[in-house]
Amino acid sequence: MELASIGGTARGGVCRLALTDLDRRARDLVRCWLEQAGCAVRVDAIGNLFARRVGLDSSLPAVATGSHIDSQPTGGKFDGAYGVLAGLEVIRTLNDYRIETRAPVELCVWTNEEGSRFVPVMMGSGVYGGAFTLDHALSASDHDGVTVRQALNAIGYAGQAPAAVCDGAEAFGAYFEAHIEQGPVLEAAGAVIGVVTAALGQRWYDVTVTGQEAHAGPTPMELRRDALQATLRLVQAVDRIAREEAPHGRGTVGCMNVFPNSRNTIPGRVAFSVDLRHVDDAKLARMDEALHIAAGLLHHPGSIEVDLQEVVNFPATSFDASLVERVRRAAQAQNLANIDVVSGAGHDAVYTARVSPTAMIFVPCKGGISHNEIEDASPGDLEAGAQVLMQVVLETAGWQLRAR
């Protein structure tokens, strides 16, 4: 709640965009807590923070956890922040119980996960995992033309450590990320822990359907080339295509603009977005094919014309099977109702998975609502997730009680 007060909104949410002064204050606070917990904090060239609690064997790669503390413009208290603070609580608990781990334990605070101010999203972890270059990320600019490079300098978080594993940053022995689910599945199933086996692949498209603008009054139904009525079938196809690949298919038309958007004019053009997701790249390819077939069936040159452009193609991510199993066993060992789930959204863990064995732990959020100021989660569920995180970190790092 103290962290949430930085950028806290009247409606109980958080507005803390990446690399703003509010982000600096949040980083300073978390950094202070981590240093008070005895960690050595370093900052890399994209502004990611890494707080290390030393292990008995400094030659072992770290067992890492973390998430992000930037938010959406109308975001909530828990998205990202929970994963960071759950990791802090693990470190404090290790201290409280005088536990020494064999491998170092490292807490990561990734830069600009949300992508609200700067794209690409999941920027810090993307550089770390090699999804794009450090230069590409540093050159991104916001609506006011401020670059990431300038913003990092302005808030004092342009660090010296290498940011990408391919440039010498340390790969982790394991990376665990605790996160609110941001969806309704756990709540619907009555589960406390989501054992995240994978993250959905995503394919995004821009579609334009063109007909003929005409007067709503004088134009009989049979002489119309109504772009909106034609579009409906394709929008319905997006829903059907996703349902045909249940349970892990998703199909969404989130954005639609009608032209000229006048009450008594038959629409001449409709532009809309399509977002298809699936955990299985082969099935996602099949959904892509079905979308192209549906678009092709609608396309009649000179009458109704359909233009379909892919704008994002992001493969599915399978998390590390043995770490996923470790999360599942930890939930079972604590008698926490758990189910296997997939992550429908992107997370920093999707990028760390490219260079380090990775798994995620989901806890429910109220009503499945996230990216919203009313985002909420129960203390009991958040504690359960932190307990599971604690157990998998201990088990993976190896541990013993410190001699008195």
Add this chain to the structure above:
Amino acid sequence: MELASIGGTARGGVCRLALTDLDRRARDLVRCWLEQAGCAVRVDAIGNLFARRVGLDSSLPAVATGSHIDSQPTGGKFDGAYGVLAGLEVIRTLNDYRIETRAPVELCVWTNEEGSRFVPVMMGSGVYGGAFTLDHALSASDHDGVTVRQALNAIGYAGQAPAAVCDGAEAFGAYFEAHIEQGPVLEAAGAVIGVVTAALGQRWYDVTVTGQEAHAGPTPMELRRDALQATLRLVQAVDRIAREEAPHGRGTVGCMNVFPNSRNTIPGRVAFSVDLRHVDDAKLARMDEALHIAAGLLHHPGSIEVDLQEVVNFPATSFDASLVERVRRAAQAQNLANIDVVSGAGHDAVYTARVSPTAMIFVPCKGGISHNEIEDASPGDLEAGAQVLMQVVLETAGWQLRAR
């Protein structure tokens, strides 16, 4: 073409909004032409122009014709202007052939038919026919807060003559209006003359469908309350309802706005317009009922909620049967391919019909396209319409050649 040069656009259209300085210049030009043709021009309190060519019997009510010369912002050369200039050509032809009519012939130029700058639309004829009061019309203001009263004074067209028949303006013995069809029916039928039997009634609605905004990724298909997917069925119903009342039913969703209109968010709310039209008020009432039933079927409190509000209810207009028959016979007498049609759009004639026997003559426009800078019509078709207008005016007014 000379009139079209006032407000002419680079793309060949016309932008001559009501009561602007361009409208003044167009009025001045037409008024000059009418005075040169020997007419006495008077201006009424809403700025309508009436140009009278005297008849042999001044006690008879005038046989009137006309239309408007204001345009849409991206309008064409023919919408309205054709009816005014066809009437001017009739008057010039009467002069050329030294024809004396028994009843006076009057050319009307109605103020603000388009309604682009000031609402209500069909303002001048609406006041004339008593659809709304003179004060209501004079008090309407544009986006800059300029009222019709101020704009009329500014361009020097705030006249003294009474504007409404109920306030003492003269009712016509008959009113004929020639107009481009603004639809594709004549062209599709290969007809030159549309004998307009009626104008469609119109019922307009604002509809809002509310579901639940949620993330496109983490929300499985079966747990969604997607307002857009729900809306599709209602939009399709609008089309179906109109087709079930063929050939004179029309149903259009012209305007649609999706909220929050974000690519990876399931729409939580969709607002859209519905425009239903029919020439038969009983059938229009049946369409209204079908729309309410479709909306009711979609409405599930707490899941998908539908709000349906009627915003316009405009009854159908039947034109005067004997004048309509006169138009039909005139077309036949000149061997002009003709069909009976209904007017899908509103016209000044719809309001004159409230106080004077009225009929309309349609001629084709290219591709049925109107309210568009590329609006076009062939000289031959325009001439054919003027010939029919000449014949019905003569026949209705009574005539003889002037003694030399």
